[in-house]
Amino acid sequence: MKPFKSAIAVAVLSAIALTGCSSSESADTAGSAIECTPSSGPVTLSFTSWIPGIEDVVDVWNKANPEIQVKVQTGPNGNSGTYQNFFNQLKAGNAPDLGQVEYDALPNFRVQDGLTNIAACQDVADAESSFIPWAWNQVSFGEENAAYGIPQDTGPMALFYRSDLFKKNNIAVPTTWEEFEKAAVEVRKTGSYITNFSQNDVNQFAGLVWQTGDTWFKNDGDKWNVSLAGTGSTTVADYWQDLIDRDLVSSFPGWTSEWDNAYNTGKVWSWNSAVWGANSVASGAPDTAGKWSVAPMPQWEKGDNTSGNWGGSSTVVFKGSEHPYEAAKFALWLNTSSESLTMLNESANLYPATTAGLDLPSLKEGVEFYGDQKIYDVFAASANQVSSTFVWGPTMTQTYNSVSDGFKAAVTGKGTLVDSLKSAQEATIKELKTQSIPVAE
Amino acid sequence: MLPRMGAMLIMAVFAFYFLIPIWWLFVSATKSKGDLTSTNPLWFSEFNFFENVGNVLTYRDGVFLRWIGNSLAYAGGGALIATVLAGMCGYALAKYSFRGRELIFNVILGGVLVPATALALPLFLMFSQINATNTFWAVFLPSIVSPFGVYLTRIYAGSSVPDELMEAARLDGASEVRTFFSVSVKLMFPALVTVFLFQFVAIWNNFFLPLIMLRDEANFPVTLGLYTWNSQINQIPELRMYVLVGALLSIIPLIVAFLFLQRFWRSGLGAGSVK
Numbered sequence: 084m085k086p087f088k089s090a091i092a093v094a095v096l097s098a099i100a101l102t103g104c105s106s107s108e109s110a111d112t113a114g115s116a117i118e119c120t121p122s123s124g125p126v127t128l129s130f131t132s133w134i135p136g137i138e139d140v141v142d143v144w145n146k147a148n149p150e151i152q153v154k155v156q157t158g159p160n161g162n163s164g165t166y167q168n169f170f171n172q173l174k175a176g177n178a179p180d181l182g183q184v185e186y187d188a189l190p191n192f193r194v195q196d197g198l199t200n201i202a203a204c205q206d207v208a209d210a211e212s213s214f215i216p217w218a219w220n221q222v223s224f225g226e227e228n229a230a231y232g233i234p235q236d237t238g239p240m241a242l243f244y245r246s247d248l249f250k251k252n253n254i255a256v257p258t259t260w261e262e263f264e265k266a267a268v269e270v271r272k273t274g275s276y277i278t279n280f281s282q283n284d285v286n287q288f289a290g291l292v293w294q295t296g297d298t299w300f301k302n303d304g305d306k307w308n309v310s311l312a313g314t315g316s317t318t319v320a321d322y323w324q325d326l327i328d329r330d331l332v333s334s335f336p337g338w339t340s341e342w343d344n345a346y347n348t349g350k351v352w353s354w355n356s357a358v359w360g361a362n363s364v365a366s367g368a369p370d371t372a373g374k375w376s377v378a379p380m381p382q383w384e385k386g387d388n389t390s391g392n393w394g395g396s397s398t399v400v401f402k403g404s405e406h407p408y409e410a411a412k413f414a415l416w417l418n419t420s421s422e423s424l425t426m427l428n429e430s431a432n433l434y435p436a437t438t439a440g441l442d443l444p445s446l447k448e449g450v451e452f453y454g455d456q457k458i459y460d461v462f463a464a465s466a467n468q469v470s471s472t473f474v475w476g477p478t479m480t481q482t483y484n485s486v487s488d489g490f491k492a493a494v495t496g497k498g499t500l501v502d503s504l505k506s507a508q509e510a511t512i513k514e515l516k517t518q519s520i521p522v523a524e
Numbered sequence: 525m526l527p528r529m530g531a532m533l534i535m536a537v538f539a540f541y542f543l544i545p546i547w548w549l550f551v552s553a554t555k556s557k558g559d560l561t562s563t564n565p566l567w568f569s570e571f572n573f574f575e576n577v578g579n580v581l582t583y584r585d586g587v588f589l590r591w592i593g594n595s596l597a598y599a600g601g602g603a604l605i606a607t608v609l610a611g612m613c614g615y616a617l618a619k620y621s622f623r624g625r626e627l628i629f630n631v632i633l634g635g636v637l638v639p640a641t642a643l644a645l646p647l648f649l650m651f652s653q654i655n656a657t658n659t660f661w662a663v664f665l666p667s668i669v670s671p672f673g674v675y676l677t678r679i680y681a682g683s684s685v686p687d688e689l690m691e692a693a694r695l696d697g698a699s700e701v702r703t704f705f706s707v708s709v710k711l712m713f714p715a716l717v718t719v720f721l722f723q724f725v726a727i728w729n730n731f732f733l734p735l736i737m738l739r740d741e742a743n744f745p746v747t748l749g750l751y752t753w754n755s756q757i758n759q760i761p762e763l764r765m766y767v768l769v770g771a772l773l774s775i776i777p778l779i780v781a782f783l784f785l786q787r788f789w790r791s792g793l794g795a796g797s798v799k
Contacts (some may be wrong), residue, residue: 131739133752135760154538156658156739159748159755164735171645171736175652179739338758343561359759369558429760 101521116336119204121408122419124150127418128410129179131156132398133165140423144416151409151442153181158516161185162480171283173402179250180404181414184232185396186221187286190477191298192399193224193231194520199400202230204411213419217471218436222397224474229397233414234436236427238357238394239465242288243364245352245452246376248275256378263381270352278353279345281325282336282494285486287356291319294380300476306523307476307515311486311508312501316382327494334494343367355380355428357393358434365452373451378460379465390468397437403423432460449522478514485510546775553577553769560765587741588770591749593726596777597660598745602667603690603724610670610723611716614677615708619685629678635671640726644733651737662737663745667727673719680715681708717788724781747776 089398130141130153138155145152156179159163166188171196172178184192192198201207202223207230211219216396218234220291242256249256249266252273257263267277281287289299291408297315301308310316315357326332333351335342345351345370354360364375380390417423429431449455476482489503515522545671547652549563554573555563563569580588650659685708693703711714734748744752750770753763 126758129739133756135756135763157741158739159735159752163751163755168739169735171648172652175657177652177655177657241714340561340565347562363758363761366557367561370562441748 090191094379100399117372119201119207119408119411125152125407126391126409127152127154128404128413129154129156129183130181130398130408130413131158131165131169131179132258133157133310133426134433135184136426139145139430140417140426143422143426144413147521149221151413153413161188164462166191166480169197169401170195172207176403178403179402180400180406182401183235183396183398184399185287185394186481187475188348189221189231189288189397190224191479194477197233197402198231199214199404199407199410200229200231200404201229201400201407201411201414204408206415207233207411210419212500213437213439214436215466215469216472217392218395220471221395221475222399232397233411233418235396235398235418236394237436237466237469238290238359238392238434239359239462239469240294240355240380240391240456241461241465242378242380243354243356243360243375243456244378245371245374247332247374248273248349248352249456254377257381258379259385260381260383263330264322264326271331274348276333276345277331278355279333279335279342280327280494281342281349282293282334282491283487285483288319288323288336288486288490289356290357290391290393292316292391293470294389295319295383295470296389297497298472298473299472299482303523304473306521308523309476309508309511309515311482312504313510316497317501319484320504324493324500325499337482338363347371359394359432361450361458362370362432372453375453376456377453379461388468389470390465392469392473395434405510434466476511476515477520478511478518481514482507482511549768549772549782554731557762557765570599573767574620575631576765577773580766580769580773583766583779584704587768588746590719590742590743591744591746592774592777594660594743595745595747595774598663598667598725598730599727599777602664602689603720605668606670606723607716607720609668610673610719611677611709611712613682613706613710614715615685615704616655617674618678618681619687619708620689629674632674635669636675636701640666640730641732646738647733657737658739658743660743661735663730663734663743666733667723667730670723673723676719677715681712682712684715713750714788721781725778728778746770750774 110463117451124371126219128151132155137157141153141155160170161184166184169178169182169192170186179487180424189198195238198286210233211223211230218237222232222234223229224231243464244256246256252269254266254269255262257266263277272429291356292315293300295315295318297310297313299309299316300315301310301472323332327334333345340428346354346364347370349371351383356363361377365372367454379388382389400410400416417427418435418441419437421439421443424433424435424437425443425445428435428445434446435443440446441459446459448466449457450459485507489498489506492498493503512522512524541692543567551566552560552678553576554568554571554574556570556572559569597758610726613632617625622747642668647662648657651662656662689711693707698706729747730745731747731751734745735751738744738748741749741752750767753770754767757767
């Protein structure tokens with residue numbers, strides 16, 4: 084992970100050079116943490132987040148901390164406009180003190196020098212060990228002495244499946260991808276599909292690649308290495324291409340009425356999704372209450388225990404915040420205190436990124452929709468099996484669009500998934516070059 | 525007879541095509557959450573409309589009503605001031621000759637061609653300079669200019685306000701301002717109603733400017749509020765129902781504005797056509 088640091092340093096250095104060295108920190112230690120000293124007197128922090136109900140959580144903090152008041156601002160979710168707003172605000176010099184940023188968008192803010200490294204805050208350094216290692220890796224970029232945010236939530240993946248239908252038709256719940264394919268054939272004979280390959284959820288596909296231990300981005304010293312069509316990706320893509328070609332999986336776009344309907348009527352039997360998907364199934368397929376269960380993700384090798392991740396965010400302190408000490412303090416409380424984590428879990432189904440958070444009382448109960456199964460035990464195990472090596476790139480919006488365009492064509496029979504990954508690879512490299520971000524070839 | 529039938533048929537097909545989404549929206553808004561995905565999308569099942577409306581209006585301390593109120597303030601107030609400004613400007617350009625008149629008019633006309641979306645980011649940076657982003661004014665002030673309104677009122681004032689009438693008013697001792705407000709405005713009324721209606725709809729539907737300017741939910745217009753909810757459906761699937769019902773409720777003020785104003789509009793279209 085060392086090489087990554089120098090690449091970032093290059094990017095940051097050039098950013099600093101462009102902005103005329105206005106900051107007081109010395110440029111030769113670019114990327115190093117800011118000083119973390121308390122401000123004198125009462126402080127008001129602005130915090131932008133699109134988590135429904137976050138105001139109530141912040142109220143709890145505000146009541147307990149009259150000296151550090153936090154004001155919540157909101158907007159649509161990051162990719163729907165709030166990230167663009169953050170960039171506009173950074174440009175105009177009026178970014179909020181704190182903001183919510185998903186892991187896949189963090190590198191973009193990092194290379195544009197929009198984040199404050201709060202690793203010098205003693206509380207932050209002390210907190211590192213309480214987070215799930217891969218989640219911490221997302222905010223530290225694997226560097227020593229770095230924290231560009233505090234992990235907020237994660238999306239460990241598992242297999243949601245209709246236990247009643249598998250049982251009734253005498254089909255074993257698959258534990259490997261090979262068994263999954265065999266089961267898919269059996270399920271197809273009943274007229275249904277084992278699962279749906281969603282043409283617009285590139286993130287789900289990324290989660291499946293994540294499970295293989297491969298990554299889409301890397302750094303070979305001081306340059307970005309793009310491997311969208313690497314071994315892990317092509318293995319996963321070929322596997323699903325085969326299922327699509329043989330009509331063993333459906334291909335409804337995610338979160339549409341048809342998609343809900345397919346699950347609600349038993350046309351589709353399972354979904355490899357993240358922990359927050361529990362709520363999507365329950366609300367999209369209300370007629371099937373009590374008939375679902377959760378099992379670990381199928382494995383590529385029998386006996387393996389690896390998992391993928393889909394989603395998750397961090398709370399960052401933006402560049403230009405005058406109160407990094409207080410901001411870091413609040414961000415830590417928000418994402419580590421059991422009071423806050425419980426409220427976030429209840430109001431927005433956030434799944435904690437701390438190891439202690441996985442044992443919250445609310446996550447230890449049976450869930451009625453899933454036949455009273457203690458489904459969060461499965462996700463807690465999954466959270467600990469997510470590989471730490473997956474790295475997101477700095478131009479993910481463009482990358483997602485490219486992959487998604489190709490996937491949409493592939494499910495209708497034009498080209499293949501691997502083709503779309505290859506063209507997305509080229510488009511991503513082109514985009515990086517356009518933005519003067521160094522690329523290895 | 526046949527061409528008439530054909531025309532009617534085409535009209536009927538188009539009417540059907542345009543009304544189907546509204547019909548779907550209305551039907552969907554009456555359903556329970558479960559029925560929404562499992563029953564025929566174009567026909568009713570269990571009738572839950574009032575319960576749904578109640579849910580939307582009370583969700584998060586009634587923030588939806590606040591958004592509707594904001595939209596009314598942005599669109600109503602903005603359109604009113606825009607109409608007055610555009611009316612005065614168009615009238616002046618039509619009825620007074622002064623140096624640079626055509627230049628001013630052409631510059632304003634050029635403004636019609638610049639999409640509002642393209643101006644949003646520069647406006648954001650300008651408002652940032654004076655620390656006025658995330659305020660009511662950041663959305664309101666840019667809404668009170670209407671280049672198209674100036675264009676329309678100039679044309680209309682030119683043809684509907686006779687110079688003789690202005691002369692007569694002057695002879696009676698009325699000032700230019702008084703002439704405008706008590707004589708000319710009445711003659712220009714149909715054009716002013718049109719400008720008001722256009723501007724009202726444009727502000728009501730404006731989305732990009734509030735998206736860029738506003739951070740505080742309390743200032744959101746209803747378009748941005750619903751969009752925000754819609755972007756959270758993955759996390760809170762219940763919001764899907766709220767977005768549908770909210771969308772239906774949010775078009776009601778537009779329908780009311782059209783029905784109420786169209787009689788002024790219609791009476792104006794024929795005025796002066798027969799001498």
